Amino acid sequence: MANMTDALFIGGADADGTGTPNTAQEMLLKVANRHGLVAGATGTGKTVTLQILAQGFSDAGVPVFCADVKGDLSGICVAGSADHKLHEKLVARAELIGLEDFGYAAAPTIFWDVFGENGHPIRATISEMGPLLLSRLMGLTDAQEGVLNIAFEYADDNQLLLLDLKDLRKLLLHLSQKEVRDEISQSYGNVAAASLGAVQRNLLMLEREGAEHFFGEPALDLEDLMRTTRDGRGYVNVLDATKLINSPKLYSTFLLWLLSELFERLPEVGDPDKPKLVFFFDEAHLLFNDAPPALMQKIEQVVRLIRSKGVGVFFVTQNPRDLPESVLAQLGNRMQHALRAYTPAERKGVRAAAESFRPNPAFDTEELITQLGTGEALVSTLDTKSAPSIVQRTMVRPPSSRLGPATDAERAAVQKDSPFAGKYDEVIDRESAYEILEEKEAEAAEQAEKLAAKEAKAAEALAKKKTRAKSTRSRRQTPIEAAGKQAARTATREITRYILRGILGGMKR
Numbered sequence: 001m002a003n004m005t006d007a008l009f010i011g012g013a014d015a016d017g018t019g020t021p022n023t024a025q026e027m028l029l030k031v032a033n034r035h036g037l038v039a040g041a042t043g044t045g046k047t048v049t050l051q052i053l054a055q056g057f058s059d060a061g062v063p064v065f066c067a068d069v070k071g072d073l074s075g076i077c078v079a080g081s082a083d084h085k086l087h088e089k090l091v092a093r094a095e096l097i098g099l100e101d102f103g104y105a106a107a108p109t110i111f112w113d114v115f116g117e118n119g120h121p122i123r124a125t126i127s128e129m130g131p132l133l134l135s136r137l138m139g140l141t142d143a144q145e146g147v148l149n150i151a152f153e154y155a156d157d158n159q160l161l162l163l164d165l166k167d168l169r170k171l172l173l174h175l176s177q178k179e180v181r182d183e184i185s186q187s188y189g190n191v192a193a194a195s196l197g198a199v200q201r202n203l204l205m206l207e208r209e210g211a212e213h214f215f216g217e218p219a220l221d222l223e224d225l226m227r228t229t230r231d232g233r234g235y236v237n238v239l240d241a242t243k244l245i246n247s248p249k250l251y252s253t254f255l256l257w258l259l260s261e262l263f264e265r266l267p268e269v270g271d272p273d274k275p276k277l278v279f280f281f282d283e284a285h286l287l288f289n290d291a292p293p294a295l296m297q298k299i300e301q302v303v304r305l306i307r308s309k310g311v312g313v314f315f316v317t318q319n320p321r322d323l324p325e326s327v328l329a330q331l332g333n334r335m336q337h338a339l340r341a342y343t344p345a346e347r348k349g350v351r352a353a354a355e356s357f358r359p360n361p362a363f364d365t366e367e368l369i370t371q372l373g374t375g376e377a378l379v380s381t382l383d384t385k386s387a388p389s390i391v392q393r394t395m396v397r398p399p400s401s402r403l404g405p406a407t408d409a410e411r412a413a414v415q416k417d418s419p420f421a422g423k424y425d426e427v428i429d430r431e432s433a434y435e436i437l438e439e440k441e442a443e444a445a446e447q448a449e450k451l452a453a454k455e456a457k458a459a460e461a462l463a464k465k466k467t468r469a470k471s472t473r474s475r476r477q478t479p480i481e482a483a484g485k486q487a488a489r490t491a492t493r494e495i496t497r498y499i500l501r502g503i504l505g506g507m508k509r
Helices: 029-034 046-059 072-077 087-096 126-138 142-157 165-175 178-187 193-208 248-265 293-309 344-355 365-369 408-416 433-475 479-504
Strands: 007-014 023-028 036-039 064-068 109-113 236-240 277-282 311-317 333-336 376-380 392-396
Touching (some): 007 029, 007 046, 007 376, 023 392, 029 311, 029 333, 036 046, 046 064, 046 236, 046 277, 046 392, 064 072, 064 248, 072 109, 072 236, 072 408, 109 408, 126 142, 126 193, 126 248, 126 293, 142 165, 142 193, 165 178, 165 433, 248 277, 293 311, 344 365
Parallel strands (some): 036 311, 036 333, 064 236, 109 236, 277 311
Antiparallel strands (some): 007 392
16 A cells, blocks of 8 residues: 555455455555546446545645535535434445544635635636637637637737626627728728627627626636645635536636636646646536537647646546547546446447456456446556556545535635635726727717817808808899899889879970
8 A cells, every 4th residue: 555645545446356345546646647537427426536536635735626516515624523324334434445544524625606605706807718718608600709819819909908798898899880890800800790799699698697707807816726724735626616507618618717727827847746736627528518629629738738737637527428539548547436328328338438447357347337336436547657557446435524515604614714815805897998998989979079069160150151141242232233223213203203294284395
């Protein structure tokens, strides 16, 4: 048996097929960054296996990040109790597998929650997420993704910070203006109004799923996921995903973003004596559902290369076939719980799972997978030369922390004592694309208003001038008008004189 500082105890293995655990099943810490798989049907013990692995890494001084999809994993922050209904069974299992120092203890825990309800708020900025992951999150087509890429380029070139969803919404609204769209089409490529409108509609749907809680500041500092306690234990960072899992794309894209950020920011460390962080990806099949080729390439790259950053990734799923072969090939440490085989497709999955192990002559692996009891698993880990060991039927050790969820009061107490209490609680809304574009549009509107007022004043002055000119022209007579009036007056006088002469007679000669 390896020294417990060098290895993580998983359980007792039945090495010779006698039906009784007689060998310690361990995972060497120095190969834990070669990733792993925890698989099995619902109710076979995957969550408990995840719990004992997380606490084992924590005890070895390795920080852990894991998602709590069902709420059960929160009990890791509370020590188990002799009052628990399963206490006697847990103690009996510890004795059976030779776990002599079994006792109850809690793991140092930090709770996180995208919605900020059951843990510290966890956020990222729009710029950090990037157009590729955002496109996947919104389910964009290639043409729409191209428009989103142009929007990001335009924002970079114009010093427009994209921090939250209102920034991105304002940017898309700005680009939808015809004069702006025509301008950027010349510099960045064609931006079709229809594609731009589709991106805006998908962004609205994303907001309705609650994504506005995730995007913003203060953004998560990755170093905060890699903290250890004063006594050297690694913190177990538990993401409360009981609500987040209702938005599968947001859940899987968020975890992929987190992995990508770790990959981009952490320095190369090669193969350390133990991982710098172990990352558990529960409901891993959601990551690969409908993933476009560009995203699949990114996932494969991150999984293949992130181990050199000292990060181990464990995928947790029901069936190994949920993961693509290119990813499965990177998973050196495997724990397979029972699988059901009621249909031809399920039997094919069992066969594929069995063939992924190095055979053990003591049993038929394919047959045994369907017969494993709750809390049992077929386990194969990497040896000192990074070669997979012969598969062993293993009785997984009992957890030291509570089986089942923590109470609200217990979670609140953990939150109160958290090293990050208050750090992420208040949203910061600094000047970014929204404020800058609002200010520019206000300035443009003010200038347009001044110009319109100036033009209106000039038009009013011109109208007055025309009115005065018309009034002047109406008081003066043209020469023709004057001659006509004079002739009329002369004729009138002559006619009057003629009539008067006729009447009076005295003037008539």
